[in-house]
Amino acid sequence: MPDPSTYRPAPGTIPELPGVYRFRDPTGRVIYVGKAKSLRQRLNSYFADPWSLHARTQQMVTTAASVDWVTVNTEVEALQLEYQWIKEYDPRFNVRYRDDKSYPYLAVTLDEEYPRLQVMRGAKRKGVRYFGPYSHAWAIRETLDLLLRVFPARTCRPGVFKQARQHQRPCLLGYIDKCSAPCVGRVSAEEHRQIALEFCDFMGGRTDAMVKRLEKDMHAAAEELEFEKAARLRDDLTALRRAMEKQAVVFGDGTDADVVAFADDQLEAAVQVFRVRGGRIRGQRGWVVEKTEDVTFGDLVHQFCSQVYGGERGEADIPREVLVPELPADVDALAEWLSGQRGARVQIRVPQRGDKKALADTVRRNAEEALVRHKLHRAGDLTTRSQALDELAEALTLETAPLRIECYDVSQIQGTDVVASMVVFEDGLPRKSEYRRFAITGATDDVSAISEVLRRRFARYKAETGDEQGQPIDPETGRPRKFAYPPQLLVVDGGAPQVAAAAQTLADAGINDLAVVGLAKRLEEVWVPAEEFPVILPRSSQGLYLLQRVRDEAHRFAITYHRQKRSSRMTVSALDQVPGLGEVRRKALMRHFGSLKRLSGATVEEITEVPGIGRRTAEAILAALGATPPPQPAAPEPAGPQPAAPGVEHK
Structure with a gap:
């Protein structure tokens, strides 16, 4: 190295x-x-x-x-x-925005004598107007099917168009009025180009003028008693409105913007982009990229703008605004470069409020869901799980695939509220009914905590399998005992010190047939006991991905328990200030009210309903929690004349 x-x-x-x-x-x-x-x-x-x-x-x-x-x-x-x-x-350590597929566009070939409406993929060419990208080609065909009634432009291939001109017979779309049939001379080349340009205007967001023109023509035809023409225009108007309904308006000011959002973990980041043109969502794209260095959202924005908008392919797709979750350090230079690419000013900014902030939140949720789907895709595939287990068995020289994996993680803050978690994966899937959590009292660091947890776990294992039955199934309940099944692979979150501590604890317990490894976050190295160097699994390895998922689940479970315990300790410490309030009565209060918030909002009378709590103690509790006892109602004045004060004479 x-x-x-x-x-x-x-x-x-x-x-x-x-x-x-x-x-x-x-x-x-x-x-x-x-x-x-x-x-x-x-x-x-x-x-x-x-x-x-x-x-x-x-x-x-x-x-x-x-x-x-x-x-x-x-x-x-x-x-x-x-x-x-x-x-x-194509450097391996750079974030790379690569699609797993080619997204289709709705294209209008204005560079041809008779422009054609069609689905296009791949590199863009000059003289062609593009709309999209769309998630699926069927979405483009569905839109075209609605709009061809209003904009009957040509959609046929060059060979079909040439054959129709030779035979002077239009195709089926020409007979059902979904094509103006320029091939047989029903409209001239100029008239057909005008139809294509009106289609481009509609797709570009100029819909109101189109609707008003059709309504005006429909009413004029009806007044002139041309009812068939009015009915045809009515149907065209209906088709136009149905197409508009499929393109929801998100910005009423006709904004052209790309809304970008990210969701990430330590290894990967999901990117989602909503393309808004003319105030309407015209398309959506997504990537999942590998984080091969320490990058912030600002760095991801820089990588996104420079790679997706860079070069010839990105030039036509640069909007007036790019809405991002965080500004990169070189935002001014980046905006200037994009403005040069677009030929007009481009703004990069973070939406703060209103419709743009709401849409940014929607895109962020889509990115989070995309990252979850990406991670679960491999976990839900039986073939992939089998491959992961086989890779682990080969890399760790195990006799069989580890069908049961247990992972342990420790969570603490400077030696306080030390807890640990045990998660179980069977056949590559989490078995949450087997999860266990431990409160650690005698350890102050991760190494000693790992030793204590494993000592307690395998002491229970030997106790439950060493009785007279010797069976992992409880004969009374018919259910598996809590710690009766040993794992084929034991994973600890950490490096060589944690692995050495785990191996020594198992050896002290007399367990020598259990594989132990540690997964270090630093470089995702797999440490094996008594080995000087770690096992390095390829980053594309399904076995490494499974170990990472097990480790992350153990960390999540441990940190959740740690937060619960810390919150409970802080709640009890607020009541420690009340003189004479012991542990028994504190627990009785929490059992009665359920939370510190409900306790602080209670009245003195409600608190005194708890056995052992008097009025003076209830007032002290509210004072300790910062809640002022409600004022007591004043005693009613007695009826009749009151005795005069000394020196005062009644009249």
Whole structure:
């Protein structure tokens, strides 16, 4: 593994100018491309103490063997060069926006004598108007089917069009009035082009003028007693309105914008984009990208704008506004570069309120759901789960595939509220009925906590399987005992120290036939007891993905229990200030009211209903919780004359 200090540039040789830099591996292949406003400041950050870097960045600098750079005049030029190099070298450590499919567009070939409406994929060409992208080609055909009645433009292939001109007979669409049949001369080339341009205006958002014109023509035909023409226009108007209903208006001001949102975890990020044109949602796209370095949402916005909008393919799709969840550090340069690509001003901003903020929240929820679907896709596939278990058995030299995996994680804050979790996966799927959680009292760090948890878990295992029955099924209830089944693979969240502690605890318990590994978050290394170096699974390995999912589930379960315990401790500590209120009466109060919030909102009379709580104690409880007891009603004045005060004479 290369040492970053061996290829660090000499002090003072890195210029303080904007530019683009490349990290290369020992074979000379470019593995990372980045841009910087100051090359010296940015590159020096990579050669700090490697252990202070993020795990992904640390992996990149230890994989690289050299670094070089090119200086430019402005950040805008750096953006352009960065895009070109990423496209040319395809570096493995850069975030890459790659679709798993080619999205279709609704295209109007205005570069032809008789423009054609059709579904198009792939690279765009000049002279063609594109609308979309759409999620599915059938959505485009459904839209066309509604609009061809109003805009009967040509949709046939060149061969069909040529054959119809030769035979002077239109196709079926020409007979049912869904094509103006320019092939047989029903309309001239100029008239047909006008129909195609009106279609483009409608798809571009100019719908109100079109509807008003059709309504006016329909009423005029009815007044002139041309009822068949009026009926045809009425049907056209209905079709037009149905097409408009399928394109919901989200912005009433006719905004052209792309709304971008992200959802991420430590390894991947899901990206969702809603394309709004003329105030209407025209299309949606999504990616799931691998985070090969430590990136923020601002960094993801930079990567998204430079890769998706860069080059010839992105030029026609750049909107006036790009709404993002977080602004990148180079937002001004990025906006200037996109403005140059579009030929008009482009704004990049974060929506704060109103309809745009509401749509941004919707896109964010879609991104979160997309990330969950992506992670569950592999987990729900039987073939993939079998492959993952087989890969683990091969990598860890197990005799059989680990059908039952247990994972342990510890959660604490500086040695307080120490808890641990045990999650169980059987056949690659979580078995939540087998989850267990532990409150740790005698340990203050992760290593000692892991030892205590495993000692308690396997002591219960030996007790439940070592009785006279020796069976994992309880004969009285007919249900499995809680700790009666041992795992084939035991995973701890951590590196070599945690694995060593787990292995020693099992050895002390006399259990020597159980595989133990640790999964370290730093570089996703799999540590095995008594091994100097970890097992490195490929990042595309299904076995590594399964281990990561087990580890993340154990972490989630542990942190949830930790928060519950910490909240309960803080609740009880607020009542500790009340003199004379012991543990028994505190528990009675919480049992009666259920929460501290309900207790603080109760009256003195309601609190005194709890056995053992008097009025003075109830008032002290409300005072400790910061709640003022309600004022007591004043005693009614007695009827009749009152005795006069001394020195005062009644008259």
